[in-house]
Amino acid sequence: MNTTYIYKKANSILGFAFIIISMVSCQDYLEEQPSTLIDSNYVYTTEEGLKSGVVSLYKFNRDRYDQRTEDYMGAVLLSSRSDLTFSRSGYTGLMGRYERGVSPIDYGTELVSSLFWKHYYNITNKATDIINAAEVVDNIDEDTRNQIIAEAKFFRAQSYFFLYRMYNNIYVTTESVTVDNAFNVIENKSSKEEIFALLNSDLNFAIEHLDWNVNFGRVSKGTAKHIKAKVAMWQGDWLEAKEQALSVIEDPESPHSLVSSTADVFKGDLNNSEQLFVIQSQDDVLGGGDATMMNANYVTQYFQISGINSDIEQGGRGFSRVLPNLYLLNLLAEDPNDTRDDNTYFRLKYYYNTGDNIGDEIDIYKPITDLDNPSDTYTRYYQRLHPSCIKFAQEDDDPNSYTQRSNILVYRLAETYLIAAEAILRSSGDALPYINAIRTRANAAPLTSVTMQDILDENARELAFEGERWFTLKRMGADVLNNQMINFSGDGEYYPNYFGGSKDPRINWKDHYINFPIFQEDLDLLGASYPQNTGY
Known part of the structure; x- marks a missing residue:
């Protein structure tokens, strides 16, 4: 590891301590401490500090969604790069159409580095520090110790798993940065065997020591088993994936079940029997959260049409960045009774809600349905009447704002x-x-x-x-x-x-x-022989 990395690590520790200061007073299981007593020593050598450190992992995990970068690209990038979407405009459009984020040096790749590569390595570093400290700290109940380690190991595994799926050429470690190893240079990526050995070890520990029933917003045994099943699928270990998935679905102790209708899946604060993990933004829990434009990216600009004001039922206020494409809409239309395109997951039609035509369907713009006789208003249709994903529009959102503070x-x-x-x-x-x-x-x-x-x-x-x-x-x-x-x-x-x-x-x-390209700046911080992904 070079001096640039050490400098960033030092700033990371200082930032981590600052976050802990803001976390301590909002936890039921912590007594308030004067901020002058809260430093890295407090975080890593006391039970209360380690608990706060775990809470901070939830905050860091949420940061990807909260970052304002290019209309909150961190929240929507992976949806824009899909066989199911039409990426219309904005920087998310450039990324979704593979005009940006396709070389080690372009601006899109730099953004992806900040929102994903640096983001998830930041979490793995902090989780590792908490794990290693918790394993040796004195004067702590063993069940509490294991709970702290289990949550931290979950976040480390989830973060490495995300990095592996995006980049493939990643390195994993269970060592904290110390004076003794700070100058070590990472010369090569970790092998697939090393990566999955760590993922499975961390998740096995989390499964063993996490409870099925937890406070809303915290990871549980079910969350860990779900990720373990996903990891097994990537390994081609179908029997393990089957075992873990069926455990979440059928174990007598599992509190999880499908909600009764598609209309209920994304309803309210999302605290329902189907959720396995919800990022807390709407409610001031686990550090709170910020408003995002996640929903706005997915909703068309119907409110620009005279006679209709933006309202939550019709999707809220959006700007038509990432839309369901014809391939997805045709899949949804195969069964006319399928409720997922019936104003639950997607909104297909819009209706006047002011003026003389209240209740009438708006049809002033037309898509192209006949290639031999194309519509001359199809671009307006995509801007203002195109079907929208409304999974992230919640009832108490502000219909007149592009930003919403909702759980995810x-x-x-x-x-x-x-x-x-x-x-x-x-x-x-x-x-x-x-x-x-x-x-x-x-x-x-x-x-x-x-x-x-x-x-x-x-x-x-x-x-x-x-x-x-x-x-x-x-x-x-x-x-x-x-x-x-x-x-x-x-x-x-x-x-x-x-x-x-x-x-x-x-x-x-x-x-x-x-595989996503590794940003050249990140590659330069690694050893001279560290491999870029093939093709870049």
Whole structure:
């Protein structure tokens, strides 16, 4: 590790101590301490400090969503790079169309470095410091010690797993930076075996020592088992994935179950039986949170039309950055009874709510439906009447603001069901009950047989815009990822302004985009032989 890294590490420790100062007074299990007593020694040598350190990990984990960078790109980037989206405008559009973030030196890659590479390494460093300190601290109850370590190990595993899925060429460590190792240079990436050994070790510990029932907003045994199932899927360990997923779904002690209707999944503060992990922003819990433009990125500008004001029921106030594409909309339309396009996950139609036409559907702009007779208002349609994802619009949001302070659902049981279905299909057993549980909840007709394409399609209908689609395609292999991106991303001929040119994601997609480029500045901080991802 070079001197630049040491400087950043020192600033990181100071920043960590500052965050702890702000965390202490909001925790029920902590007594208030004068800020002059709270330093890195307090954080790493006392039970109260270590507990506060764990709370700070929740805050750092949320930072990716809270950062204002290019209209909160950290919250929406992975949804914009998908076979399910049309990336219309703004910097998220440039990223989603593969015009930026495609070389080690461009500005988009620099942003991704800040929002993901540096972000998750920051969390792994802090989690490792907490783990190593908690393992040796005196005068602490063993159950409390294990609880602290378990939460920290969960965040370390989640962060390394995220980095691996984005970048592939990553390094992992369980050592804290000390005077003795500060000048060590990282010459090579960690092997796949090393990465997964650490992920599984950390998650096994978390599963053993976390409880099923926890305070809303904290990670639980179910959260850890869910991530363990996802890790197993990346290893091709179908039996392990099946075991962990079915445990979350069926264990008698598991408090998790699918909510009764799609209308209830994203309702209220998200504290329901389906949630496995919710980032706290709406309520002042675990350090609070900031307003974001996550929802605004996904909602069209219908309120620019005379006779309709922005309202939460119709999606709130948006600016048409990242929209569901025709491929996704056609999947949703395959079953006319499917409720996921019925103003629960997506809004397809908009209605006048002021003036003389209250209640009438707005249809003044038309998409292209006939390539031989194209609409002359299709660009306005994409700006102002295009279907929107409304998963992140909550009832108490301000309809007149682009920024909202709402909780964010990160992991939920519907994904666990789909993991179980795929793992069973790839190993042994009957996958139908698990995929049909998702379809039945959405009022879609149950399947009588199931294929991998069925699972991929159901994943799209259920989990679109939740940030996991790109990872799912990558896990299924380069052939699947390339096929989906080349054939379905964007809207092709139905948006001629982008078709076939520099703004067409199907044209811009390259095979080596399966891994994000490592920003050159980050690569320069590593050893001279550390490998850039292939193709960059």
